[in-house]
Amino acid sequence: MSFDIFLQYLLNGLMLGVIYAIVAVGFTLYFGVLDVIKFSHGDILMVGAFAGLTAYIGIAGTFDSPWLQLLILVLISVSVAAFLGALIARYLILPLQKAPPINTLLVTLMLGLALREAVRLFYPNGSNPKPFPRLLPTDGIALGEFTLRSDSLILLLTGIICIVAVQRLITRSKIGLAIRAVAQDSETARIMGINFRQIVLITFMLGSALAALAGLMNGLYYNEVNFSMGLLLGVIGFSAAVVGGLGNFYGAIVGGFLFAALQTIGAVLLPAIFPDVPSAYKDVFAFTVIIIIMGLKPTGLISEKSSERV
Amino acid sequence: MKLLITTFILSLLYSILLLGSESQIEVGGLVFLAFAVSVVGKKMGLMDLLAAAVREHPQFPAYASVAGVLITMVVFHNSHFALLMLATVLIYSVVCLGLNIQFGYVGIVNFAGAAFFGIGSYTAAILATYTAVPHILILVLAACVSALIGSILIYPVLRTRGHYAALVTIAFGILFRNFLEVNDSLGGPQGMKIPAMNLFGWNLSNGVEIAGYEISFYIPYLLIALVLLILSFKLTRNLERSWIGLSMDMVRTDEIAASTFGVKIAHWKIVAFTLGNLIAGMAGALYGMMTAYVAPNNFTFADSLIMVSIVILGGIGNPWGIIPAAAIVVILPEKLQFIQEYRFLLYAIVVILILLFRPDGLLPRRIREYFPGNKAGGEK
Secondary structure, eight states, X not given: OOHHHHHHHHHHHHHHHHHHHHHHHXXXXXXXXXXXXOTTHXXXXXXXXXXXXXXXXXXXXXXXXXXXXXXXXXXXXXXXXXXXXXXXXXXXXXXTTTSOHHHHHHHHHHHHHXXXXXXXXXXXXXXXXXXXOOOSOOOXXXXXXXXXXXXXXXXXXXXXXXXXXXXXXXXXXXXXXXXXXXXXXXXXXXXXXXXXXXXXXXXXXXXXXXXXXXXXXHHHHHTEEOTTHHHXXXXXXXXXXXXXXXXXXXXXXXXXXXXXXXXXXXXHHHHHHSTTSOGGGHHHHHHHHHHHHHHHSTTTTTTOOGGGOO | OHHHHHHHHHHHHHHHHHHHOOSHHHHHHHHHHHHHHHHHHHHHTHHHHHHHHHHHSTTHHHHHHHHHHHHHHHHTTTOHHHHHHHHHHHHHHHHHHHHHIIIIIIOOOOTTHHHHHHHHHHHHHHHHHHOOOOHHHHHHHHXXXXXXXXXXXXXXXXXXXXXXXXXXXXXXXXXXXXXXHHXXXXXXXGOEEOOOOEETTEETTSOEEETTEEEOTHHHXXXXXXXXXXXXXXXXXXXXXXXXXHHHHHHHHOXXXXXXXXXXXXXXXXXXXXXXXXXXXXHHHHHHXXXXXXXXXXXXXXXXXXXXXXXXXXXXXXXXXXXXXXXHHHHHHHHSHHHHTTHHHHHHHHHHHHHHHOTTOSSOOOOOOSSGGGTTOOOO
């Protein structure tokens, strides 16, 4: 394999890794705070991407500057997702707090299905993939055959900045302290005067906003969104979070990059080793490895300890 | 007894009317009628009366259901669509009985039900196309293949619990569908055709004439489905009533307590998981042969969710709830065309509402009764 192609795969893998890691961080936040899996996370991501797309269609005629358009698009998409996240926490997650965890998992799985179907049925022409606008500059730096396009670079950096920002927020800010306190022991946190309900809502809003960002990044990178993108991204994000160790912030990031690496390796190596196995098997390969890891390390690579949550 | 027989005749008439009705208004009216009757019945305490009557004659519902299916079959002997729907209901009930063993008894949620169903269908497709295995044996072989492939998952399922175990089955379901889509020798996204079932030299896809009546080719499939349903129903019922079911209940409710009492958790989980996949694979093989066609799109994650929702709708762990739930889930969208497009959305919303407001399902599982009908002097 030549160096240019290697670079291309590397960049693509990193890009995927960042998106997966952001999604996985959401799962980890929810699990840390409330011990629940919100499986509609992937579909919130999709709704965020569609909200961005709709916003773009609404403002494309009014504003010319792509940066301004991008800003508005991000704001709208993030706030729609955050609002939705808060609604879900308020009306589905909190009422089911006493129910067995599997009920919460099922409710959110079904909610994800409902969101997906709602977009498919009610968004104009929603069952077909939709082109996503190219808002970032596409000029690039040529490295031999490989061109490092500036839009990829911007997306990659944005993703990394997001992750670092969330990490800072959780470890350094007052809200982060409250989130960590609830994650560690919600009873005691309540006694200490933390508004439990509020912190849960904030966490869900934060996670959903991140999901919307991941959805936008995905849309900007592939220039396409479709109603079912959330399912696979959600499952991958969940796998990443679980493999990294649910409730562990760094585990989620490791898991996200690990999954992207597996997919990339699957795409590159499978056809190279077995000539008649096409690279389309990359997901099969990645999920197989994930199932194997789950068998070997049932609680994730960085195993869950209550003191290390979030 | 009178009450039971009246109920039986009324519900039989109702199902025949529903299956036979053509116009949307008729179907809508019938659905509304059912809704109204169940609300009024509940208010008047009819349900409790009925439940008491069933306790008196515990065998009655089983015979009545079989008789009902047979009568409906004779009524619709020549209408393909109604028979196809009836057979689909029976086959879906069989799959969900399998899932019920996993979910309702030992508490392993299998989010890959459609995948095991699909493994059965694809096995049937391959065996029927490329080999000369007798077709009735294919059902058995498909069941075994499904259980065998499922056994790959046993290790991770046993080692993990709760969310982690759910992930394993979700990942497997998606992996399976992905594999089918990219595998060209299995037909890729287009899927493959299955030759008609052949029983002892009799090609089931040719209709038959008995005493001058033309008989739909779905009838043999329907009868096989009925036999499978009876067998798997008996199996789940007996399982539930036996000490095995007791051990399984214990594994589900409290693993730690179960292990302190010497119940082998891993053992019962393996038994339940394998048994469930076996049943799902068998049903899948029959379904594939009946529809004569398999494609990856029939075995998506959403289909797995539908199967889980049938189990929940019917009342987790209660095999009796599954059949009406499967009937609602299969027949309603087919009959009400305007629902067809929205069915996944509707199911999703219905299941959310059930989990929020009636977490035990429509027909909740009762506490086990050791002395049915109170005959042996057990106290109420």
